Amino acid sequence: LLLKGMKKKILLLLASLILVAGLGIYLIFQQVTADLPPIESLKDYHPLLVTHVVDRNGKKMGEIFKERRTLLPINQIPKTVIQAFLAAEDDQFYQHQGVNWLAILRAMAANLRAGHTVQGASTITQQLVKTMLLTSEKTYTRKIKELVLAQRLESKLTKDEILYLYLNQIFFGQNSYGLAMASETYFRKPVDRLTLSEAAILAGLPKAPSAYSPVRNPKKAKDRQLYVLNRMKDLGYIPQALAKQAAELPVKVYLRESFVPQAHGVVETVKILLSKELSEERLSSEGYRIKTSIDLDAQIMAQQSVEDRLRELDKRQGYRGPLEKIDKEQQPAFLKAYRENLLDSYSPAKIILPIGEFEPRKPFDDSYSAANGLPKYIEVNKIYKALVTEVSDGFGILKAKVAELPGIVSFESAKWARPYNPSQRSYPLVRLSSAFKVGDVIWVKVKSSTYKPTKLQLSPKAQPLAPQWSQYAEFEVEQEPKVEGAALSLDNSTEDVVALVGGFDFARSQFNRVLQAKRQTGSAFKTFVYAAALDHGYSPSSILLDAPIVFENQGQKFNEEWKPANHSKSYDGDITFRNALIRSLNVPAVKVLEDIGTQFAIDYVRRLKIFSPLNSDFTLVLGSSSVTLFEMTRAFGIFARLGKNLNPRIVLSVTDSSNKEILKNIGLDLWFKEDLLPFDTEFEENRKAYLEKKALATPTPNLPIEDQNNPEKTADDDSFKSKYPLEEAIYFDNPNQLISPQTAYIVTSILEGVITDPNGTAARAASELSFSVAGKTGSTNDYNDGWFIGYSPKYTTGVWVGFDQDQTLGPGEVGGRTALPIWIDMMKYLHPDPKAVGYFQTPPDIEFASIEYESGQKAQAGSSRVIKQAFRAKDILTLEQNQIDEQDIESTKEDLL
Numbered sequence: 001l002l003l004k005g006m007k008k009k010i011l012l013l014l015a016s017l018i019l020v021a022g023l024g025i026y027l028i029f030q031q032v033t034a035d036l037p038p039i040e041s042l043k044d045y046h047p048l049l050v051t052h053v054v055d056r057n058g059k060k061m062g063e064i065f066k067e068r069r070t071l072l073p074i075n076q077i078p079k080t081v082i083q084a085f086l087a088a089e090d091d092q093f094y095q096h097q098g099v100n101w102l103a104i105l106r107a108m109a110a111n112l113r114a115g116h117t118v119q120g121a122s123t124i125t126q127q128l129v130k131t132m133l134l135t136s137e138k139t140y141t142r143k144i145k146e147l148v149l150a151q152r153l154e155s156k157l158t159k160d161e162i163l164y165l166y167l168n169q170i171f172f173g174q175n176s177y178g179l180a181m182a183s184e185t186y187f188r189k190p191v192d193r194l195t196l197s198e199a200a201i202l203a204g205l206p207k208a209p210s211a212y213s214p215v216r217n218p219k220k221a222k223d224r225q226l227y228v229l230n231r232m233k234d235l236g237y238i239p240q241a242l243a244k245q246a247a248e249l250p251v252k253v254y255l256r257e258s259f260v261p262q263a264h265g266v267v268e269t270v271k272i273l274l275s276k277e278l279s280e281e282r283l284s285s286e287g288y289r290i291k292t293s294i295d296l297d298a299q300i301m302a303q304q305s306v307e308d309r310l311r312e313l314d315k316r317q318g319y320r321g322p323l324e325k326i327d328k329e330q331q332p333a334f335l336k337a338y339r340e341n342l343l344d345s346y347s348p349a350k351i352i353l354p355i356g357e358f359e360p361r362k363p364f365d366d367s368y369s370a371a372n373g374l375p376k377y378i379e380v381n382k383i384y385k386a387l388v389t390e391v392s393d394g395f396g397i398l399k400a401k402v403a404e405l406p407g408i409v410s411f412e413s414a415k416w417a418r419p420y421n422p423s424q425r426s427y428p429l430v431r432l433s434s435a436f437k438v439g440d441v442i443w444v445k446v447k448s449s450t451y452k453p454t455k456l457q458l459s460p461k462a463q464p465l466a467p468q469w470s471q472y473a474e475f476e477v478e479q480e481p482k483v484e485g486a487a488l489s490l491d492n493s494t495e496d497v498v499a500l501v502g503g504f505d506f507a508r509s510q511f512n513r514v515l516q517a518k519r520q521t522g523s524a525f526k527t528f529v530y531a532a533a534l535d536h537g538y539s540p541s542s543i544l545l546d547a548p549i550v551f552e553n554q555g556q557k558f559n560e561e562w563k564p565a566n567h568s569k570s571y572d573g574d575i576t577f578r579n580a581l582i583r584s585l586n587v588p589a590v591k592v593l594e595d596i597g598t599q600f601a602i603d604y605v606r607r608l609k610i611f612s613p614l615n616s617d618f619t620l621v622l623g624s625s626s627v628t629l630f631e632m633t634r635a636f637g638i639f640a641r642l643g644k645n646l647n648p649r650i651v652l653s654v655t656d657s658s659n660k661e662i663l664k665n666i667g668l669d670l671w672f673k674e675d676l677l678p679f680d681t682e683f684e685e686n687r688k689a690y691l692e693k694k695a696l697a698t699p700t701p702n703l704p705i706e707d708q709n710n711p712e713k714t715a716d717d718d719s720f721k722s723k724y725p726l727e728e729a730i731y732f733d734n735p736n737q738l739i740s741p742q743t744a745y746i747v748t749s750i751l752e753g754v755i756t757d758p759n760g761t762a763a764r765a766a767s768e769l770s771f772s773v774a775g776k777t778g779s780t781n782d783y784n785d786g787w788f789i790g791y792s793p794k795y796t797t798g799v800w801v802g803f804d805q806d807q808t809l810g811p812g813e814v815g816g817r818t819a820l821p822i823w824i825d826m827m828k829y830l831h832p833d834p835k836a837v838g839y840f841q842t843p844p845d846i847e848f849a850s851i852e853y854e855s856g857q858k859a860q861a862g863s864s865r866v867i868k869q870a871f872r873a874k875d876i877l878t879l880e881q882n883q884i885d886e887q888d889i890e891s892t893k894e895d896l897l
Contacts, residue, residue: 078199174186639747785809
C-alpha cells in the first residue's frame with residue numbers, strides 16, 4: 001500500500017510537471033510568436049529594384065540601387081535550373097509544408113555526432129522567411145519564429161509563388177540579387193540560356209556566396225558544382241551521363257558585371273535632384289527608368305577633353321616625380337602583377353577548368369619585342385603605369401616597360417618634366433637623368449607600336465651604339481593633374497543639358513564644380529555690365545577713355561585708394577565701347593560701371609538669373625564676385641536666346657516599372673530652388689507693378705478733368721521710360737523675356753568679335769571654328785581661375801579651370817589658354833556640320849552699319865579699317881547725326897582758316 005501510494009504521488013507529480021512544462025512552453029510560444037510580422041506583406045512582393053539612367057537616345061549611362069536586381073517570372077526559368085536549386089537547397093520542397101521535420105532530426109543527429117554544426121535543414125520556405133521577414137541572428141527565439149512563419153507562409157502562397165519570391169530575392173555575391181542579375185553578372189547571359197554546368201554553379205552560391213564564389217574561389221565553386229550535379233543525378237533530375245558531361249566542361253565566368261558606368265557625375269547629379277522630388281529611398285529601390293537630356297557621346301567626349309586639356313596644363317606646371325620607386329629585386333614581380341591587372345581589365349572573364357583552377361594565362365615574356373605588335377591588353381593612346389629600366393642622356397631617351405612591353409620615351413616628349421613649380425614660367429628639362437631614375441614607376445601614354453628615332457639617333461656615327469628601335473614601342477610621359485576643371489553645354493532651342501562635367505575624375509572627387517563651386521569670374525563678368533550699359537544709353541560706338549584712374553575708399557575692402565589697371569599694364573586712350581569689351585580692358589569697364597551705377601548693374605545682372613551674392617563696389621565689373629559655372633553658362637545662354645529665359649533641363653522623364661510616367665522636365669534650377677525662389681518672386685511682383693504703373697501712365701483720350709494735370713496720366717511714352725530706365729530694360733509683358741532682344745543681339749555681335757577680331761582675347765578659336773560663335777574669356781588675379789563661356793546659334797558652353805583651393809595656374813595661364821581649348825573641343829563636336837549652323841537670329845529694330853574700327857564713326861570712302869556692327873535703329877540715327885556734326889566742325893575749321 002505504501003509503494004502504491006508513493007507511485008500514485010510520483011505519477012501525480014510527473015503529470016503536474018508535464019502540465020506546468022506544457023503551460024510554460026505554450027506561454028513562451030505565445031510570447032515569441034505574438035509579434036510575428038504579417039505574412040500578407042509577402043503577397044504583395046515589392047523587392048528593391050535597380051533604377052536605370054539613360055541618355056536622350058536611350059543609351060544606358062548608370063544605375064541607382066541598393067540591391068542590383070531584375071525581376072524574373074517563374075514561368076521564364078527553365079525546369080533544369082529550378083531542379084538545380086531544389087537539389088542544392090531543398091529536394092523535398094514540393095512535399096513538405098514549410099518545415100522538413102525529418103531533415104531537422106537528421107541534422108541534429110549529425111551535428112551532435114560532430115560536436116559542431118555540419119549540416120543544416122532549413123527549407124527554401126524557411127530561408128525566404130528569414131531573408132524577408134526576420135533578422136539573421138542565430139537564436140532559438142528567431143528559429144521558432146522562422147518555423148512558425150514558414151508553415152503559415154505555406155498556407156497562404158502556392159509552391160511556385162514561394163519559389164518565385166526565393167529565386168528573385170536571394171543574394172548571389174558580386175552585388176547581385178536574384179537569379180536574373182546573377183546570371184547576367186557571372187555569365188553575361190539571360191537565365192534561359194544557362195548551361196547545366198553554369199546553373200549548377202549558381203545553385204551552389206546561396207549557401208555561402210563569398211565562400212563558393214567562382215570569381216574568388218574557383219576550387220570551392222567547382223566542388224559545390226559537383227555536389228549539385230550529383231544531387232540532381234541522385235534525385236533522378238538528370239541522367240548520370242549528363243551529370244558527368246556537365247562536370248567535365250570548362251566554364252567561362254566573368255569577373256565583373258558587363259555594364260561600366262560612363263557618366264558617374266551626371267548620374268549623381270540626377271540622383272540628388274530627383275531625391276528632392278521622389279526621395280533617395282524610392283530612387284534606389286523602385287526600378288525607375290530615368291531618361292535624361294544628356295547626349296552620352298557628347299558627354300564622353302567632354303569628359304575626355306577636360307581630362308586631356310588638364311593634363312596639358314599640368315605639364316606646363318612641371319613634374320611632380322614618380323608614383324613610386326621599385327627596388328631591383330622587386331621589379332620582375334611588379335611587372336608581372338601589373339600584367340595580371342591589365343589582363344583582368346582587358347578580358348574580365350576566366351575559364352574554370354574541371355580540376356577547379358583557372359585556365360593559366362600565357363607566361364610573362366621578359367624578352368617581349370614590340371616588333372611583334374602590342375600585347376592584346378595594351379592600346380595606343382591609353383595611359384599605363386611603366387617601370388623605368390634605363391636612362392640615357394647621350395641618346396636622349398629613357399627605356400621603360402608597361403608589363404612586358406618595352407618602350408622608349410624621347411627627350412623631346414619628356415622635356416616638360418622640369419621640377420614642379422606652378423608659379424614659375426615653364427622652362428625645358430636639360431637632362432633626362434635629372435628627372436628620371438631606373439626603378440621609377442611613371443605614367444606613360446602609348447603613342448605607337450614602333451618608336452621612331454630622331455635624325456641625330458639615325459646618324460651613321462650614332463647608329464652602331466643605338467638600340468634596336470623596332471623592338472620598342474613609343475611612349476610619352478604623363479602624370480595625373482592636380483588642377484580641376486568643369487564644363488557645361490546647353491541646347492539653346494530645347495534648353496536641354498547636353499553635357500555636364502563636374503571635374504577631372506568623379507572617382508577622385510565627387511564635388512560637382514558646375515553646380516557647387518563658386519569662383520571669381522574675372523573678365524567674363526564684364527559682359528553683363530556692358531549689357532546693362534547698352535540699356536543705359538551706351539552704343540557699340542560710344543567712346544570710353546582708357547587711362548589710369550584712382551578711386552578713394554572704393555568699397556569696404558579698400559582702406560585708402562584703388563588703382564585698377566589693364567592686364568597689359570598699358571593704356572590706349574580713347575577706345576570704342578565695342579573694342580574695350582573685345583580686348584577685355586579693365587579701366588574702361590570700371591568707368592562704365594561708375595557711370596551706370598553699381599546698383600543698376602547688380603539689378604540688371606540679377607535679371608540674367610545670377611543669384612550668387614555680388615560685390616557692390618567697382619570691382620564687380622572685374623569679376624570679383626564668386627559665381628557658379630551653371631549661373632554663368634545660363635546667363636550667356638540667355639544672350640544666345642535673344643534675352644529669353646533659359647531653364648536648363650536635365651531629366652526628360654521618369655517612368656516606373658510598369659512604364660507609367662511619374663515625373664517629367666526636371667531642370668537644374670531645382671538644385672538652387674531656395675536661392676532662386678526669392679529672386680523670382682520679387683521680380684514677378686515688381687514686373688506686374690511696373691506694367692500696371694506703365695499702363696496708367698499711357699496717355700488716353702478724354703481724360704477726366706481732375707486727371708488732365710496729372711503728369712503720371714499725361715506723360716508721353718518716352719518721358720516715362722526715361723524715368724524708369726532699369727525697369728524699362730528688364731520688365732516685359734512676356735515674363736519669359738528677361739532683357740530686350742535688341743540688347744542681347746548687340747552683346748552677341750560684340751562677343752563675336754572676341755573670337756573674330758585679331759585683337760580679341762579668344763582669337764585663336766577663329767582658325768578652328770568655321771561657324772558663328774560668340775563668347776568671353778575670364779581670368780582672375782594671380783591666374784587662379786580660367787574661364788571661357790560662349791555660344792553658337794545652337795549651343796551654349798561654359799568652361800572653368802582652376803584648383804579647388806585658390807592657387808595659381810601659372811604665369812600667363814589666362815582663360816584663353818586654359819579654358820578655351822576645352823570649349824573649342826566641345827563646340828567642334830556639337831557642330832559636326834558647320835554649314836548647317838547658320839547665323840544668330842536678328843530681332844526687329846536692329847540695323848547694321850559699317851564703322852571705322854578705331855573711331856567707331858560711320859565709315860567713309862577713305863577709311864582704312866572698316867567693320868560691320870549691329871546697332872539699335874535709334875543709335876544709327878545718332879551715329880549719322882554725329883557724323884554730320886563732325887563734318888560741320890571740320891567745314892567750319894576750313895572756313896576759318
